[in-house]
Amino acid sequence: QVQLVESGGGLVQAGGSLRLSCAASVRTYSSYAMGWFRQAPGKAREFVARISRGGGSTAYADSVQGRFTISRDNAKNTVYLQMNSLKPEDTAVYYCAAAYTSTSVQTYNSVAYWGQGTQVTVSS
Numbered sequence: 334q335v336q337l338v339e340s341g342g343g344l345v346q347a348g349g350s351l352r353l354s355c356a357a358s359v360r361t362y363s364s365y366a367m368g369w370f371r372q373a374p375g376k377a378r379e380f381v382a383r384i385s386r387g388g389g390s391t392a393y394a395d396s397v398q399g400r401f402t403i404s405r406d407n408a409k410n411t412v413y414l415q416m417n418s419l420k421p422e423d424t425a426v427y428y429c430a431a432a433y434t435s436t437s438v439q440t441y442n443s444v445a446y447w448g449q450g451t452q453v454t455v456s457s
Contacts, residue, residue, distance in 0.1 A: 335359045335446040337429045342451030345419055349455070353414040355429030355448055363387070365445075367405055367412040368438040371425035371453075378428065382414060383439040390435060397423075419455045426450040 341353040353369070368383035382393045382403040391403050402415040412429065429448035430438055437443035 335365065335431050337431060337446055337448035339427065339429045339448045339451040342427060342453045344454045344456065347419060347421055347455055347457050349419050350415070350417045351419065351453060353416070353427055353429075353451060353453075355412045355414075357410045357412075357431065359410065362410040363407045365431040365433060366435045366438040367403075368430040368432070368444070369403065369412075369414045370428045370430055370441065370444075371423075372428065372450075373422075373425040376425075378441055380439045380441070381427070383430075383435055384412065385435045392435070392439060416453070419453075421455045421457045423453060424455050425453060427453050 336358040339355045369381040370378050372378040384403045400418045405412040428450045430444040431446040432438035
């Protein structure tokens, strides 16, 4: 069983930055690809970014490419999402995700574990 706990959400003005963190309670953290999804009110949960088990490969949704950066520290069992140039449309609950493969962690129905979510609100 993998427990994921997100932190770092909050309220920020458009153009600002936030860094989300997700700590995993599992001994074999490096066995999991990690990702971030988000869900805005009334909308489906959508893929944001993912990182491979070793951290050497990343992928992003087109809507955040060039503004968000995903990274991980396997020594700390933590994955991060640095969000810059935030826009009001980035407002959502952000969820951390874990799966055994990079392909699985960026596909909603294939994610093995979810965090509880952290709210990000961007004001205009």
